[in-house]
Amino acid sequence: MPGSRRRFLAQSIGFGTMFAAGVPLLGACGGDSASGKRVTKAIKDGLSPEAGPLRVFNFADYVNPDVVAKFEEQYGVKVEITTFDVDAEAISKLASGAVEVDVHHSCAPATLSRLIDGGLLQPLNPSYLTNRGNVLSAFDDPWYDPGSTYTVPYTVYSSGIGYRADRIDPAEIEERGWDIIWDARFKGVTSILDDYREGISLALLRRGITDINTTDVDLIEQASADLQELVDLVNVKVNITGYTDVPEGATTLAHTWSGDMLAGAASYLPEGTDASVLGWWFPKDSKGPVGNDCMAVTSNASNPVLAHLYINFLLDAAIAEENWYWNGYLPPIEGLDAAYLVGQGLTPPNLESAVLTDDIIKNGLTYRPLDLETDQVWEAAWSRFTAG
Amino acid sequence: MVPLHGRLSTRLWAGLATPGTVWLVALFVVPVYAILAVAFGNIDPILRTTAPEWNPLLWDFGPFRMILDRILDPDDLGAVFIRTGLFALAALAGCCLIGYPVAYFVARTAHRSRGLLLALLVLPFWISYLMRMLAWVNLLQTDGYINRLLGWLQLPSNRNWLDGDWPTVVIGLVYGYVPFFILPLYAALERLDVRWLEAARDLGATPVWTFLRVTLPLSIPGLLAASVIVVLPMCGDYFTNSYLTGGSPRTEMVGNQIEQFLRGSSQPQSGASLVIILMLLLVVLMAYYLVTIARSQREASA
Numbered sequence: 102m103p104g105s106r107r108r109f110l111a112q113s114i115g116f117g118t119m120f121a122a123g124v125p126l127l128g129a130c131g132g133d134s135a136s137g138k139r140v141t142k143a144i145k146d147g148l149s150p151e152a153g154p155l156r157v158f159n160f161a162d163y164v165n166p167d168v169v170a171k172f173e174e175q176y177g178v179k180v181e182i183t184t185f186d187v188d189a190e191a192i193s194k195l196a197s198g199a200v201e202v203d204v205h206h207s208c209a210p211a212t213l214s215r216l217i218d219g220g221l222l223q224p225l226n227p228s229y230l231t232n233r234g235n236v237l238s239a240f241d242d243p244w245y246d247p248g249s250t251y252t253v254p255y256t257v258y259s260s261g262i263g264y265r266a267d268r269i270d271p272a273e274i275e276e277r278g279w280d281i282i283w284d285a286r287f288k289g290v291t292s293i294l295d296d297y298r299e300g301i302s303l304a305l306l307r308r309g310i311t312d313i314n315t316t317d318v319d320l321i322e323q324a325s326a327d328l329q330e331l332v333d334l335v336n337v338k339v340n341i342t343g344y345t346d347v348p349e350g351a352t353t354l355a356h357t358w359s360g361d362m363l364a365g366a367a368s369y370l371p372e373g374t375d376a377s378v379l380g381w382w383f384p385k386d387s388k389g390p391v392g393n394d395c396m397a398v399t400s401n402a403s404n405p406v407l408a409h410l411y412i413n414f415l416l417d418a419a420i421a422e423e424n425w426y427w428n429g430y431l432p433p434i435e436g437l438d439a440a441y442l443v444g445q446g447l448t449p450p451n452l453e454s455a456v457l458t459d460d461i462i463k464n465g466l467t468y469r470p471l472d473l474e475t476d477q478v479w480e481a482a483w484s485r486f487t488a489g
Numbered sequence: 490m491v492p493l494h495g496r497l498s499t500r501l502w503a504g505l506a507t508p509g510t511v512w513l514v515a516l517f518v519v520p521v522y523a524i525l526a527v528a529f530g531n532i533d534p535i536l537r538t539t540a541p542e543w544n545p546l547l548w549d550f551g552p553f554r555m556i557l558d559r560i561l562d563p564d565d566l567g568a569v570f571i572r573t574g575l576f577a578l579a580a581l582a583g584c585c586l587i588g589y590p591v592a593y594f595v596a597r598t599a600h601r602s603r604g605l606l607l608a609l610l611v612l613p614f615w616i617s618y619l620m621r622m623l624a625w626v627n628l629l630q631t632d633g634y635i636n637r638l639l640g641w642l643q644l645p646s647n648r649n650w651l652d653g654d655w656p657t658v659v660i661g662l663v664y665g666y667v668p669f670f671i672l673p674l675y676a677a678l679e680r681l682d683v684r685w686l687e688a689a690r691d692l693g694a695t696p697v698w699t700f701l702r703v704t705l706p707l708s709i710p711g712l713l714a715a716s717v718i719v720v721l722p723m724c725g726d727y728f729t730n731s732y733l734t735g736g737s738p739r740t741e742m743v744g745n746q747i748e749q750f751l752r753g754s755s756q757p758q759s760g761a762s763l764v765i766i767l768m769l770l771l772v773v774l775m776a777y778y779l780v781t782i783a784r785s786q787r788e789a790s791a
Contacts, residue, residue, distance in 0.1 A: 189753025193538045340736035476755040489738035
């Protein structure tokens with residue numbers, strides 16, 4: 102996914118150093134001669150785990166350290182986590198050989214084909230993934246990885262509207278949907294996600310266009326113009342801090358990720374503020390953006406068996422729950438559903454709809470890879486909006 | 490014919506300049522060429538990572554031209570460049586208003602406490618710029634200390650400073666860069682020959698007149714150096730704006746657009762093109778500074 106609550110600060114700091122060091126030029130310096138032997142076949146059955154250390158590549162603060170410590174204890178190995186800030190940086194570093202790791206912990210479906218076609222991942226051997234059956238059936242044969250050859254899903258989330266239920270009537274949002282973002286009553290207290298796919302899609306969805314991968318230049322330009330309207334109309338803010346801004350009250354309406362509202366309820370409400378002030382809206386017909394991150398083993402992994410065991414470990418239901426509680430983003434594991442989470446008191450009842458159902462995962466809209474030319478049209482349209 | 494010791498000394502100086510030359514080539518010329526190679530280069534078709542073109546004969550100027558067109562459009566990136574320039578000028582004015590008196594005081598008046606004051610000026614650098622901006626976010630919140638102070642002074646105290654307004658960005662820029670402004674200005678004022686001031690006084694000039702006719706003109710090279718030092722990084726700044734406006738497009742600066750294109754987009758060429766154009770604009774500023782300095786040195790020696 103493009104970013105998250107805990108990652109915001111780390112990303113910003115990281116980007117400062119990345120910018121200074123000229124990471125965009127890394128590819129320039131590294132060429133495509135990645136070191137290490139790359140394999141294109143899955144490992145054999147029944148191999149014993151390597152001695153480690155297991156090298157994991159992930160967003161900062163995106164896995165519970167206690168869970169990692171449990172894995173280290175169980176298998177008697179060290180886990181070394183290397184972090185990246187944005188998806189494209191991960192691809193660039195893996196491709197150039199600047200980073201050599203065993204597990205890519207958070208691949209994005211929209212860019213997965215780059216990793217596979219670029220020969221950077223190896224097929225998984227299901228015999229090591231004994232907990233694979235715990236994963237929701239919606240992910241048996243995902244569009245981005247037919248037959249789940251290379252990946253298993255790590256987290257799922259949807260993009261919708263997080264809001265203050267003490268300031269807007271939930272019934273009004275239910276009636277108006279995405280259009281509520283264009284309401285001048287909420288001038289100064291409205292934000293949208295700082296991501297070109299999410300932002301342009303918000304404007305498309307508001308006009309009832311559910312093709313969030315459109316190649317139609319007129320539609321994209323129209324969406325850009327609609328977003329530009331928000332600058333004066335509601336003095337819109339473009340960020341990924343809805344997880345704190347809504348609970349703290351600085352923002353009333355935030356186009357944000359479902360995980361951010363769940364995390365906001367768990368960790369960011371000021372003292373004395375009840376979780377009932379938070380609300381979450383996602384289209385009732387499930388026609389809204391749904392995304393997931395997934396885990397994979399790199400093609401030049403030197404600990405491929407251990408890498409499989411690590412992925413399998415995170416698919417264990419109890420471990421997944423422990424990880425969710427710290428991370429805020431829900432793993433697509435059977436049983437970790439709204440009824441269970443609300444029943445256990447882990448999620449407030451008013452945010453029940455932020456927990457993804459099988460139906461939302463199956464019928465939600467997904468961001469697909471765009472061809473280069475279309476991608477550039479989307480990016481230019483977004484840049485025209487953010488230029489103010 | 491140059492005497493032997495003269496030739497030896499020339500070689501010695503050339504040798505001593507080698508590390509500096511290597512430094513310049515490695516950390517300036519090569520990166521700038523790399524930016525050109527990215528701006529006029531390609532994209533890897535599979536990985537969508539930047540594929541720089543090192544051979545100038547194969548350079549593609551298409552993306553650069555596209556960005557240039559957008560900059561020439563005052564409703565598009567043109568607005569971002571103008572806004573960035575205005576923010577930098579306003580912040581420079583703020584730096585002059587705050588920085589000049591401080592530099593003057595430290596250089597001319599504070600004798601015993603000079604070391605301590607200089608140390609205090611450098612102290613903020615011990616804390617990361619990011620942390621200092623986050624501290625400002627707390628100070629400027631609607632219920633933060635700034636509004637409380639205004640309320641205490643019986644002034645309007647319900648302003649939402651973080652609502653994407655330009656004064657907040659300018660305050661942030663002034664705060665972030667004013668120490669860089671004070672230090673070179675201090676150095677210039679500290680070098681100022683006291684005999685000039687004494688002569689002015691002996692000839693009957695009042696303190697104000699002495700300042701306006703002697704101190705201020707003599708400190709112009711220092712002022713220019715200080716201005717160049719702060720304006721250059723301000724024009725590329727993107728942190729201040731991101732943090733103090735919650736990401737409002739109304740205060741978007743060139744640095745934010747560069748970040749957007751270079752942070753994993755499918756058109757790093759556009760980001761690198763923006764870097765080049767910004768650099769060219771700043772080179773003009775730099776050239777003006779160098780010409781002025783050269784002129785004032787000629788006048789001084791005449």
